[in-house]
Amino acid sequence: MTNYTSLDLQGPVGKPLVRVSGREKVTGTATFTAEWPIENMLHVVAVPSTIPHGTVREIDSRDAEKMSGVRLIITPENVPKFTRVQSGSETNFATTVASSLFPAAEKEVFHAGQYMAAVVAESFTAARDAALQVKSKYKTKPHVTDIDQAQADERPEKLMGAPAVITIGDAEQALQESEVMVDHEYPLIGNHHNPIEMHAAIAHWTTQNNKPFLTVYETSQSLSAAQTSYAKVFGIDPKQVRVICKYVGGAFGSKGLMWPHALLACFAAKLTDQPCKCVVTRSQLYGGTGHRTPIRQRVAIGANKDGKIHSIIHDGYASTAIKDTYSEAFTMVTRMMYHTDHLRLDQKQCRLHSQMPTFMRAPAETPGMFALESAIDELAQELNIDPIELRRRNEPEKDIHSGKPFSSRLLMQCLDAGAKRFGWNDRDRAPRSQSEGNWLIGQGVAAATYPFFTFPTKVRVTVHADGRVRIDCCSQEIGTGTRTAQSQLLADMLDVPASRVSMELGDTVLPKGGISGGSATTASVGGAIRDAVEKLKSRLMGLAPSDSALSGVKVDEVRFANGTLVSPKGSVAIEDLLSDAMKESVSVMGELKASKDSSFSKHSFGATFVEVAVDEELGLVRMRRMLGCYSCGTILNAKTGRSQFIGGMIMGIGHALQEATHWDHRLGRITNDNLAEYHIPVNADIPEIDIMWIDTADYDASPIGAKGIGEISITGVAAAVANAVHHATGKRIRSLPITPEKVM
Numbered sequence: 122m123t124n125y126t127s128l129d130l131q132g133p134v135g136k137p138l139v140r141v142s143g144r145e146k147v148t149g150t151a152t153f154t155a156e157w158p159i160e161n162m163l164h165v166v167a168v169p170s171t172i173p174h175g176t177v178r179e180i181d182s183r184d185a186e187k188m189s190g191v192r193l194i195i196t197p198e199n200v201p202k203f204t205r206v207q208s209g210s211e212t213n214f215a216t217t218v219a220s221s222l223f224p225a226a227e228k229e230v231f232h233a234g235q236y237m238a239a240v241v242a243e244s245f246t247a248a249r250d251a252a253l254q255v256k257s258k259y260k261t262k263p264h265v266t267d268i269d270q271a272q273a274d275e276r277p278e279k280l281m282g283a284p285a286v287i288t289i290g291d292a293e294q295a296l297q298e299s300e301v302m303v304d305h306e307y308p309l310i311g312n313h314h315n316p317i318e319m320h321a322a323i324a325h326w327t328t329q330n331n332k333p334f335l336t337v338y339e340t341s342q343s344l345s346a347a348q349t350s351y352a353k354v355f356g357i358d359p360k361q362v363r364v365i366c367k368y369v370g371g372a373f374g375s376k377g378l379m380w381p382h383a384l385l386a387c388f389a390a391k392l393t394d395q396p397c398k399c400v401v402t403r404s405q406l407y408g409g410t411g412h413r414t415p416i417r418q419r420v421a422i423g424a425n426k427d428g429k430i431h432s433i434i435h436d437g438y439a440s441t442a443i444k445d446t447y448s449e450a451f452t453m454v455t456r457m458m459y460h461t462d463h464l465r466l467d468q469k470q471c472r473l474h475s476q477m478p479t480f481m482r483a484p485a486e487t488p489g490m491f492a493l494e495s496a497i498d499e500l501a502q503e504l505n506i507d508p509i510e511l512r513r514r515n516e517p518e519k520d521i522h523s524g525k526p527f528s529s530r531l532l533m534q535c536l537d538a539g540a541k542r543f544g545w546n547d548r549d550r551a552p553r554s555q556s557e558g559n560w561l562i563g564q565g566v567a568a569a570t571y572p573f574f575t576f577p578t579k580v581r582v583t584v585h586a587d588g589r590v591r592i593d594c595c596s597q598e599i600g601t602g603t604r605t606a607q608s609q610l611l612a613d614m615l616d617v618p619a620s621r622v623s624m625e626l627g628d629t630v631l632p633k634g635g636i637s638g639g640s641a642t643t644a645s646v647g648g649a650i651r652d653a654v655e656k657l658k659s660r661l662m663g664l665a666p667s668d669s670a671l672s673g674v675k676v677d678e679v680r681f682a683n684g685t686l687v688s689p690k691g692s693v694a695i696e697d698l699l700s701d702a703m704k705e706s707v708s709v710m711g712e713l714k715a716s717k718d719s720s721f722s723k724h725s726f727g728a729t730f731v732e733v734a735v736d737e738e739l740g741l742v743r744m745r746r747m748l749g750c751y752s753c754g755t756i757l758n759a760k761t762g763r764s765q766f767i768g769g770m771i772m773g774i775g776h777a778l779q780e781a782t783h784w785d786h787r788l789g790r791i792t793n794d795n796l797a798e799y800h801i802p803v804n805a806d807i808p809e810i811d812i813m814w815i816d817t818a819d820y821d822a823s824p825i826g827a828k829g830i831g832e833i834s835i836t837g838v839a840a841a842v843a844n845a846v847h848h849a850t851g852k853r854i855r856s857l858p859i860t861p862e863k864v865m
């Protein structure tokens with residue numbers, strides 16, 4: 122057992138405190154990566170390949186070089202020396218180098234948008250104008266960008282640590298023998314993350330202690346790993362690298378790895394010996410910084426007439442790049458969602474001439490749950506059983522794949538509580554039974570889930586004599602309010618007001634943090650803080666004089682209370698301990714180590730309810746209302762927590778109804794590489810969103826009882842919307858996004 126003892130969190134934890142970064146952002150004092158006012162800085166603009174596959178014959182930069190303000194064109198001829206570090210997704214993220222195709226360093230082209238060269242100039246506009254004048258000549262080769270034209274004959278080595286094929290019993294035979302079955306394909310188009318803050322990096326080479334020293338301001342979800350990665354690429358010690366990012370203006374997974382623009386900034390800075398900035402343009406993002414892969418998937422479910430599931434099959438394939446492998450684990454949710462006697466999960470992949478796909482908000486669960494939760498709804502329809510009741514009849518006693526008990530699984534509680542508040546049972550279950558004028562009205566439900574992860578994290582906690590407390594950790598602020606939530610947690614454990622605690626993050630001079638991804642930051646940083654609090658107690662007790670109420674008592678007998686340490690013998694103010702020891706402050710390090718194998722299967726659960734109005738003549742789907750009910754352990758901050766849940770649901774609406782990366786497969790290029798044609802929801806698309814949660818600490822999963830909340834709320838939305846569209850119209854739409862031509 123690796124479960125943790127409960128914490129007695131009665132103070133600031135859970136309160137809806139306003140995030141400190143909120144004020145900083147709205148008053149303009151927050152500095153985002155591209156905004157650092159660095160003197161003497163040059164600008165880098167990449168020259169992307171216009172073809173998807175081929176060999177460079179010539180990069181003609183003569184005209185560009187003559188243009189005003191232009192300093193340098195980087196090509197494979199003059200690119201500085203670097204080590205070809207393998208892509209992170211093939212090394213279990215030992216590095217975060219995204220692609221093994223290095224910028225301005227390759228003679229071979231493997232996707233349109235690959236950075237073949239770059240211009241360094243005195244202004245962004247000069248660099249951009251010159252970049253348009255760099256003319257590349259290619260010998261083209263055949264390309265495949267269409268997932269339906271690709272050979273999907275390769276199996277990923279592993280999917281989220283599990284094999285790509287999982288079988289229990291004989292699922293195909295059990296399916297054929299089932300009294301009722303559904304068996305359908307759920308194809309998904311690819312998506313692109315479109316953070317408002319563009320990907321950017323500013324690099325500067327200096328000398329420290331007679332050694333080269335690289336400083337990079339980079340918009341990143343993963344600074345500590347970036348530090349190691351730069352060190353590997355440039356053959357220097359990680360101590361000779363500093364990476365800084367104080368705010369991230371949206372990422373959703375797209376800033377987890379180090380994409381080529383960041384290395385371009387480093388190359389340019391090395392060649393010019395000046396700070397160099399590279400900001401990816403919106404259009405370059407589409408070939409430059411990863412995407413959610415298109416997927417072809419099938420889900421088949423066989424059940425008895427009473428709704429008991431006997432067999433589930435979930436198979437299909439996703440795409441990856443030609444030279445690098447990222448395997449989207451879309452079948453993985455199906456190994457733990459429902460009881461079944463027979464199961465077969467089988468994933469393959471194909472290789473396309475595209476940039477590397479990457480994680481995008483709940484990478485495995487978002488596409489996987491769309492298929493599985495649509496299929497469950499279809500089965501409920503076949504059986505004429507309420508879809509919530511159908512899920513109840515198939516609740517597993519334990520994780521059917523690992524055989525482990527769930528650390529907590531409140532799926533049915535979420536469905537039931539959500540159904541009650543949403544008024545689920547008031548609806549007429551028959552499709553096409555509700556309308557208002559031209560609008561057909563429908564309600565849909567889907568489950569949500571997300572696994573629990575932590576990443577190794579170190580923190581330093583410092584207590585000052587004047588009562589201020591500080592947390593230092595190289596975690597990231599990706600918009601979620603990390604500094605506020607973690608300050609609340611520490612304040613609670615120390616029993617001091619949250620206003621006394623502050624947190625510094627976003628700089629590799631701070632203790633090493635993990636990636637702000639996998640919804641893992643809260644528990645990872647929080648777990649390290651918990652460890653630090655224990656060490657702080659011992660450390661402060663060690664300062665106590667021998668006649669103190671703290672001497673001769675065990676650490677376990679002492680607790681923090683209102684700025685004091687309380688033992689059975691009495692209490693001592695922390696301030697007095699520090700002043701008696703003539704110290705202005707005391708610092709301790711806390712650590713959360715890599716998680717070991719656990720005796721529990723750890724996941725969060727939730728329920729998503731939506732109501733849509735559909736105009737069949739115009740093909741319109743309008744969201745009318747949404748409700749999400751989640752069970753993610755302790756919620757550290759009710760306001761930022763609610764906000765994250767809402768954010769995930771909004772992104773889910775985009776996934777369900779709007780987001781789509783379109784290709785012209787003849788040219789092998791993306792056609793809607795801009796925010797005008799790549800549709801994401803705007804305010805008018807978003808209905809009233811009601812968020813609720815079951816706040817039950819899960820200490821069998823998490824050292825602080827809190828699981829992650831960043832990703833779960835997107836995972837049920839697309840299926841809930843498709844299920845609601847079916848309820849409204851009687852029409853089942855099995856591919857995303859649900860655009861007018863599919864509805865009409």
Ligand code: MOS
Nearest residue numbers: 374481482638639
């Ligand atoms: Mo998230 S896709 O784990 O950044």
